[in-house]
Every structure is written in C-alpha cells, then in structure tokens.
Amino acid sequence: GQRRLESFARARAPPVAVSRWVKGSLTASPINEWSALHVWLYLMREGVEANPLYARGFDRVGCWLCPASELAELKLVEELHPELWERWSTWLKNWASQRGLPERWVELGLWRWRRLPGDQRKLAERAGLSYVEPPAPMEVTVKLAPKACLKEPLLEASLSPAPRLEAVARLAPTVRARGLELKGALLLKAEGWSATLSEAGGVKVKASSLDAAEEGLIAVVKLAARSTHCSNCGSCVSQCPAGCTRLDDGLVDVDAERCTGCGTCNQVCPAAVYVAGGALKRALPHRLNSR
Numbered sequence: 514g515q516r517r518l519e520s521f522a523r524a525r526a527p528p529v530a531v532s533r534w535v536k537g538s539l540t541a542s543p544i545n546e547w548s549a550l551h552v553w554l555y556l557m558r559e560g561v562e563a564n565p566l567y568a569r570g571f572d573r574v575g576c577w578l579c580p581a582s583e584l585a586e587l588k589l590v591e592e593l594h595p596e597l598w599e600r601w602s603t604w605l606k607n608w609a610s611q612r613g614l615p616e617r618w619v620e621l622g623l624w625r626w627r628r629l630p631g632d633q634r635k636l637a638e639r640a641g642l643s644y645v646e647p648p649a650p651m652e653v654t655v656k657l658a659p660k661a662c663l664k665e666p667l668l669e670a671s672l673s674p675a676p677r678l679e680a681v682a683r684l685a686p687t688v689r690a691r692g693l694e695l696k697g698a699l700l701l702k703a704e705g706w707s708a709t710l711s712e713a714g715g716v717k718v719k720a721s722s723l724d725a726a727e728e729g730l731i732a733v734v735k736l737a738a739r740s741t742h743c744s745n746c747g748s749c750v751s752q753c754p755a756g757c758t759r760l761d762d763g764l765v766d767v768d769a770e771r772c773t774g775c776g777t778c779n780q781v782c783p784a785a786v787y788v789a790g791g792a793l794k795r796a797l798p799h800r801l802n803s804r
Contacts, residue, residue, distance in 0.1 A: 515542040518549075534781060536752045569593065580625035587622065618642060650742060651788045653734055653796035657723070668718040668726045670796070672737050675714030679764070680740030681733075686767050688732040689774030701733065708733050727800055731793055735779050738789035739765065749778035 517524040528545045532538035544552065556563055566574050570589050573582070577590050578601050591598040605619045617640055618624065623633060629644055637644050655670045678699040685692035690703035701708045706720035706729030716733055720726035739749075749765055750758050757771035758778055765778075779785045793800075 514544065514552075515540075516547055516549075516552075517542075517545050534748055534783075582625075584622045612647070613645075615642065649791060649795075651734075651738055651792040653730075653792045655730065655796045665719055665721055666723045666726045668716075668720075668723075668730050670716040670718070670730055670734075672710075672714040672716060672734065674741055675712060676710070676737035676740040677764075678710065678712060680743075681710060681736045683764060683766050684736045684739055686769040686772035686774060687776060687778050688736065690732070703729065703732070705729070706732075710737075727797060731797070731800075734793055734796075735782075735785040735789045738784045738792070739779070739782055742784035742788045744783070746783065748781045748783070752777055752781045 515523055515526070517526070526542070528542045530540050532540050547555075553563075555561075564574050571586055573586070577594070577597065582590075587598075591602075602619070605624050606616055609616065609618050609624065618637075621636060621640060621642075623629060623637060623642075626633060627647055629637065634644055652673045653670055654673075655668060657666065657668060678694060681701075682692035682694055682699055685701055688701075688703060690701045690708075693700040693702075697712045699710045701710065705725045706718055708716060708718045708729050710716050710733060714737075716730065718726045718729040718733065720729055743763070743765060745760055745763065747760060750760060754775060754777060755771050755773050757768035759766050759768075767778075
C-alpha cells in the first residue's frame with residue numbers, strides 16, 4: 514500500500530526493491546502512483562471494508578504513538594484508548610522533565626521533533642518556552658596529530674557517549690580486527706590500521722596513510738554505536754551470512770572463528786547506519802557527505 518505521495522522518501526523509493534532490513538524480503542508497491550482518492554474509490558468499487566478507525570477520524574492508521582501523527586489524531590488516541598495514552602503521556606512528561614522542559618512542551622506536541630522546524634520554534638516562543646537544541650545520540654570529535662614527530666598518520670578522536678569496551682571487543686571480528694582488552698582500554702588491530710579505545714571514549718588510530726586511518730576510525734565508530742545503541746532488534750543475527758552472530762544478555766556476540774569479516778551486520782544495523790552515520794558525517798564531512 515505504499516504510495517509515493519505519502520512522503521519524500523517514498524517518492525524516491527522504487528516500486529520494487531529488496532528490503533534492507535529483512536533478509537530475503539522483496540517489497541512491491543503496485544499502487545505507488547495512486548492518490549488517496551484512487552485508493553478510496555477502488556475500495557468502494559470492490560466493496561472492501563476499510564479499517565473502522567478511518568471512520569473515527571484517523572487519516573492514517575499505523576503506530577499509535579508515531580511522532581509523524583497530527584495532534585488531532587493523537588487526541589483521538591487519547592479519547593479512544595485513555596489507558597494507552599496515560600502511559601505514553603506519563604513517559605513523555607518524565608522525558609521532558611529530565612531535559613528541563615515543562616509539561617507545556619508535551620501538551621503542544623513539540624516532543625515530535627528532535628530539532629524544531631521554524632513554525633514550531635515560533636509556537637514555542639509564543640508560549641514562552643525556551644528552546645535548546647538537543648544533543649545528538651552520538652558525537653565524534655576528530656583531530657590529526659602533528660606529523661613532525663610521527664612516521665605514520667595518527668588520528669585522535671573522542672566519542673560521546675563512551676562505548677562499552679567489552680561490547681566493542683565482541684564486535685571486532687566484523688571489521689576484520691582482533692581485539693585485546695587492556696586495563697581501561699581496548700586495542701584493535703586490523704590490516705592497514707590499529708586503534709586504541711579508552712574507557713573515557715578516547716580513540717587513537719594509527720595507519721600507513723590518512724585514508725586508511727579514516728577507514729579505521731569509521732570502523733571503530735560503527736562498533737561503538739552498536740555497543741551503546743543496540744536495541745536488540747536482531748537484524749544483524751537474521752542477516753549474517755555465516756550464521757555467527759547472536760544476542761547474548763543484551764549484547765551482540767560474534768563467533769570469531771566463524772566470522773568472515775564481511776561487514777554485513779554493520780550495514781544492516783540501524784545504530785551503525787543512522788547513529789554512527791550521522792556522527793561521522795559531521796566529523797568527516799569531506800569523506801562521507803559525498804557518499
């Protein structure tokens with residue numbers, strides 16, 4: 514039922530594509546060019562009974578707490594399912610309180626944006642609410658060490674939040690690296706680069722060239738994102754061609770003996786794609802914004 518008029522992302526999507534997230538799944542959008550009017554006319558012609566929620570006023574039916582919903586639709590959720598809305602509202606108010614935001618922030622629906630667009634900023638100002646840009650889920654600060662005293666390029670970086678070294682060590686085989694846990698640090702060694710990662714989030718990457726050092730940093734950041742933002746979705750497990758990945762007590766565990774280092778799990782992990790990807794585009798714009 515996906516249609517190109519629903520969003521810019523769907524407008525760019527092909528009518529038939531292989532799913533990035535679900536292994537072996539092919540998505541097809543036979544009504545890609547239809548408008549909403551086409552859909553309703555077809556349903557009426559064929560006598561198909563639509564979801565009764567549309568008759569209650571919903572324009573779209575999906576995840577009931579979706580931030581893409583209009584405020585009127587969220588109000589309908591509150592009226593139809595007060596027990597669900599009470600749980601969600603309580604969670605949102607606690608979330609706002611932890612960030613120093615008043616309940617009015619939740620009431621106006623401003624929680625739906627990570628970065629407020631212009632009109633919503635004006636709304637917040639009219640309501641007397643101050644707006645502070647929220648921090649990104651991950652930040653990477655990079656600097657190149659002076660070359661005068663080094664035979665090889667050395668990239669220094671800091672990661673925030675600091676990753677769990679144990680979790681990063683478990684993932685090392687996926688980037689064809691070997692991990693050695695030291696006191697308060699983790700040493701990663703791969704072909705072409707080596708990196709030292711501290712408990713505080715400091716990273717030092719040494720390589721034969723700056724290009725190789727940046728490749729090493731990209732690999733480390735992806736592993737760090739997976740270690741701190743894993744949601745146990747299982748995408749890495751279901752798509753591992755070697756069958757060597759599993760979830761173990763909230764951590765991704767990789768069988769180093771069977772892992773081929775193909776990197777598939779890093780390509781299908783939402784944390785590696787979005788969290789690490791966003792942080793790296795800000796840290797290495799010359800390298801990643803053109804990709």
